[in-house]
Amino acid sequence: MTGPARSHTEAVAAVGRALAAYETQAGVAADAALVAARRIATDAAAAQADRQRHLERAEADLRACRAEPEARCTAEQARVVQEQHGLEVARRAVSMAERAVRDLAASRVRFRSEAAALITPGRTMTSVKGAELEAYLSSVGLRAVASAGPGSSSAGPVSAQRPSGGGGRDIGGLPEGFELVALDLVDVPDPVTGRDQFGKGYSPEDMAWAFSAFDDVVLPALRAGEGSEYFASLDAAEGRMGTRSYSDTYSGFLGSDAIVLEARPGGRYELSENGRHRFWVAQQTGRPTVPALVRR
Structure with a gap:
């Protein structure tokens, strides 16, 4: 089939493929966001563990200093306070990262659902209209040869x-x-x-x-x-x-x-x-x- 008939069927198929590709890309983006959040949460947990070790070393140094007669230990005390503050910041970061993972995990499912709810009717419509067009062209002696693909006219429902x-x-x-x-x-x-x-x-x-x-x-x-x-x-x-x-x-x-x-x-x-x-x-x-x- 050549000319306008082929152009029309290929246009319908192209719309279907574009909708299918968009739905796939939307899902991939949601998955990637969740993976990134989990990676950040892992890094935050590692940073918290590192801060905990720093604090433990600072506390050990402070205890050793205080064991010395007449030691002032001002620097060691300041270091402990600094490491305590750093650990608290790290804990807040872990809490925020874990909350982000939970929220993204829930919203990912909702996002995919809402995307499907918006896109699926369009894919269904292009499938139906593509099949109707192909049936019409066949009835007048032309055959649609648009490339098959997700959502394309060649994959239309039997209805x-x-x-x-x-x-x-x-x-x-x-x-x-x-x-x-x-x-x-x-x-x-x-x-x-x-x-x-x-x-x-x-x-x-x-x-x-x-x-x-x-x-x-x-x-x-x-x-x-x-x-x-x-x-x-x-x-x-x-x-x-x-x-x-x-x-x-x-x-x-x-x-x-x-x-x-x-x-x-x-x-x-x-x-x-x-x-x-x-x-x-x-x-x-x-x-x-x-x-x-x-x-x-």
Whole structure:
């Protein structure tokens, strides 16, 4: 593909890559700040230990001086006072350095979380728009060839692409066997028909939130190589827990409660375990796909 079509797709991909690079650089900067603070704390502790040794030597010299008959020991006394002052300054420096390390450790998690919250929607949008553009160009006989990369159009979610084959497709970052599967290709025995069939554990609103969190936070993080500890740190930074947490979303969609589909002849799927309520919410909110473990 040449001309404006290629320029447009490459521009979308470039924006996605730039956002991904910025997120990475922001994380690296936060990590570097914490490393530097820890190094300063280590140096401050070493300086305190050195001051302690100086004071002990000064005190020993003062005691030796006082053991001498009629010794005035003025210089030795002054030296002890000076070393005591120096040790107190060193102790304050250690306290400040240790407090800086604690604060930076906490703010590092919060900073990464806030950066992801700002950047991830942009990366998601560029992925979706890039995939939509590629699909449009393909429909008119052109093929997008923009370079792939984190956040680029070629890595867009299947909800913005036309899945090949049976409608399910492996997506980068998902565990082995998991796919995003088109809702209209799934048969659901005994489907949920309304809100009254939801129990007290998860409301339709909770599940709608989880779908959005999966799209906006979980899936992009998995593509970036993050795991369960990352989602736990985000929850801690944002004060999340329970049904509206990233950890719960991650484990709910990709853990023991994952939707399980059986692949059937003709490219269709049948729900075999879990997910009846999530399918209803997905249909009500207009989602084209759901993440599921596919058994073939």
